[in-house]
Amino acid sequence: MASSQDPFQNSQDQSSQDQSFKAQIADQIAGDRRDHQDRIIVPLDAPTLEEAIALVDQISAVRFWKVGLELFVSTGATILAELKARQKRIFLDLKFHDIPNTMAGACRAAGRYGVDLLTVHATAGKEALVAANAAAQDGAAAAGSPPPRVIAVTVLTSISPRTLAFELKVPLELPDFALQMALLAQDSGLSGVVCSPQEAAHLRQVCGDRFLLVCPGVRPTWASANDQRRVMTPAEALRAGASYLVIGRPITAAPNPAEAFARICEEAAA
Numbered sequence: 277m278a279s280s281q282d283p284f285q286n287s288q289d290q291s292s293q294d295q296s297f298k299a300q301i302a303d304q305i306a307g308d309r310r311d312h313q314d315r316i317i318v319p320l321d322a323p324t325l326e327e328a329i330a331l332v333d334q335i336s337a338v339r340f341w342k343v344g345l346e347l348f349v350s351t352g353a354t355i356l357a358e359l360k361a362r363q364k365r366i367f368l369d370l371k372f373h374d375i376p377n378t379m380a381g382a383c384r385a386a387g388r389y390g391v392d393l394l395t396v397h398a399t400a401g402k403e404a405l406v407a408a409n410a411a412a413q414d415g416a417a418a419a420g421s422p423p424p425r426v427i428a429v430t431v432l433t434s435i436s437p438r439t440l441a442f443e444l445k446v447p448l449e450l451p452d453f454a455l456q457m458a459l460l461a462q463d464s465g466l467s468g469v470v471c472s473p474q475e476a477a478h479l480r481q482v483c484g485d486r487f488l489l490v491c492p493g494v495r496p497t498w499a500s501a502n503d504q505r506r507v508m509t510p511a512e513a514l515r516a517g518a519s520y521l522v523i524g525r526p527i528t529a530a531p532n533p534a535e536a537f538a539r540i541c542e543e544a545a546a
């Protein structure tokens with residue numbers, strides 16, 4: 277009978293321990309990759325329903341899609357039904373910005389669609405944000421849909437500190453203004469904000485772990501920044517505390533979008 281003194285048994289034990297350790301690490305890496313895959317939201321910035329659906333079916337690994345102004349204005353709610361039929365999560369990014377009554381009406385209607393995330397602009401002010409959030413929840417409840425998480429845009433990621441100061445004449449430094457907008461959103465009862473990953477670490481520290489930080493302006497080193505002005509890489513953005521990354525053109529405009537998405541998931545998990 278083999279005992280623990282048996283060197284052969286020991287080496288067998290060692291080898292099976294090594295195997296199981298390697299299997300655990302491999303499982304963890306696969307789990308991390310799946311986790312990162314779920315934290316990347318891809319914008320469906322396409323002009324037609326057909327092109328949007330083709331993209332969704334081409335990158336089947338993407339589980340969370342963003343429908344923005346271009347596609348929603350072009351297709352209406354049809355695209356939302358198509359995504360749901362494919363069991364995808366939906367970020368409806370219509371960035372409402374209006375007086376409280378109009379924001380509430382739009383959010384009530386959007387809440388009926390059963391989307392996961394919905395955007396408004398923080399600069400609409402507290403009364404509008406509170407009304408928008410309440411109406412989105414009412415709309416969802418009335419339709420029997422799951423409640424959307426309403427999040428507010430702090431400062432668009434295409435705005436540079438220079439533009440904020442000299443065109444928009446905002447007298448605060450950009451990170452301070454973004455922080456004020458995030459605090460306004462939090463104080464208004466919203467679930468989180470859209471911010472640049474460059475502000476994520478500070479907002480995470482001030483607003484806490486449960487506040488959603490959804491970050492566009494994310495670019496792998498091999499991709500162009502396009503019109504984004506405050507960018508970070510996927511791994512940097514996650515390290516800074518982003519809850520979700522919104523990454524569009526580096527994936528959707530790549531020669532092989534599925535391959536670009538897989539590469540970004542790998543890099544984010546690294």
Ligand SMILES: O=c1ccn([C@@H]2O[C@H](COP(=O)(O)O)[C@@H](O)[C@H]2O)c(=O)[nH]1
Nearest residue numbers: 319344431432433492493522523524525
């Ligand atoms: O501050 C913001 C708010 C929203 N967006 C939206 O995110 C995507 C980014 O697309 P890329 O191709 O990765 O630049 C796009 O749909 C924007 O409308 C943002 O970029 N910045």
